[in-house]
Amino acid sequence: MLTVYEALKLPALKGTTLITGEKQLQNSITWITTIEIIEDISRFQEGEFVVTTGYGLAKNKKFRERLVHLINTKLLSGLAIYTGFYLDKIPEEIIRAAKDKMLPLIEIPTTINFSTITKAIVEQIGNQQMRLLKESLNIHKAMTKLALSNHGLREVLGKLSNLMNASIFVFDDMEQLQASSIVHETVHIQEETIVVGDERVHLSALLNNEPKEHSTVFPWKDFFCFYASIEADAFTYGYLVSLQKKDLWTDMDDIIMDHVSTLLGIELVKQYAIEETKVSLQGELMEEILQKEYLDEEKAIKRGLRLGFDLGKAHSVFYIKIEFEKEVELNTVPDLSQHLHYIVSQTFQKNEPPTHFVNLEKMKITALIETDTTEKNKEKKITQRTC
Helix, strand or coil: CCEHHHHHCCHHHCCCEEEECHHHCCCECCEEEEEEECCCCCCCCCCEEEEEEEECCCCCHHHHHHHHHHHHCCCCCEEEEECCCCCCCCCHHHHHHHHHCCCCEEEECCCCCHHHHHHHHHHHHHHHHHHHHHHHHHHHHHHHHHHHHCCCHHHHHHHHHHHHCCEEEEEECCCCEEEEECCCCCEEEECCEEEECCEEEEHHHHHHHCCCCCEEEEEECCEEEEEEEEEECCEEEEEEEEEEEHHHCCHHHHHHHHHHHHHHHHHHHHHHHHHHHHHHHHHHHHHHHHHCCCCCHHHHHHHHHHCCCCCCCCEEEEEEECCCCCCCCHHHCHHHHHCHHHHHHHHHHCCCCCCEEEEEECCEEEEEEECCCCHHHHHHHHHHHHC
């Protein structure tokens, strides 16, 4: 996006004078508006750069008050006022208001035409929008190619991290770290805690303290931190957090991160679908093991091995039934019933050894878990898993 600083560097604005607002020259200009009389100020949009001849400001107090009110709304990216037509100099109350709100206030001499300024700024805005669109399409193609590559979450994350020169973290819906790729020496990850220099922030604190939006960008030490929830069909599959150096961040990175969020969402949904299928196959086998009076043990062990489990080892059976204090219709809480198997599976995988079968029937869970065969550790291991 074109900034006020970049606009002032244009040949068309040579000869203008910056009166105040030096610290906000990085304000982005969304559009340029030229006005003669300061009347209806309710139509202005955020980021507008206003150019006015200052008609009536010298003699009409109401006009000055309206302009001061417009400045106080902090909607404008900049304000440029002509002197020489209707004003000998910019009124002091306008200068004070601009200084108070740190708004870039620019004085324009009569030697520069209205059309020259508007044409130059509109052309730059249009050129930058076209560049952003072109780059966005290129990024979309690259992201689509990655999504179709079937490399898996960790490899995709590594490629994105190197491409963007950003440290990226992906957490699941239970705020557990799924994958990360770090390119900055001062950035570290310890379970669910992101460490930047000497400052530590847990993911839950990050999500709770920031605005509840789909995605957010905010400064954090020498970085811009981007985070977004990865959602589909009203279910949150996880969270994306990215850190990029402030001096490397551009408007394009907002667009890139939206693409990245979508791509990682696809990867998490794929991971979930694979896990769902795996758990379904495991559940079918476990149901046969537990319910059939006569079971072909050899065939069952072979089927288990194909699913990555050795049923020849000792296993324990756990049965859990979830009950509510008040009667609840399951269709009113789809996340509990539809995604319970994913949550349970992810929880069991964090145990050692991770071998398990899970079968679900509404709010009932049956789990077949490999247990330690030594009597010394058997009770301890089982107790840890049930807590």
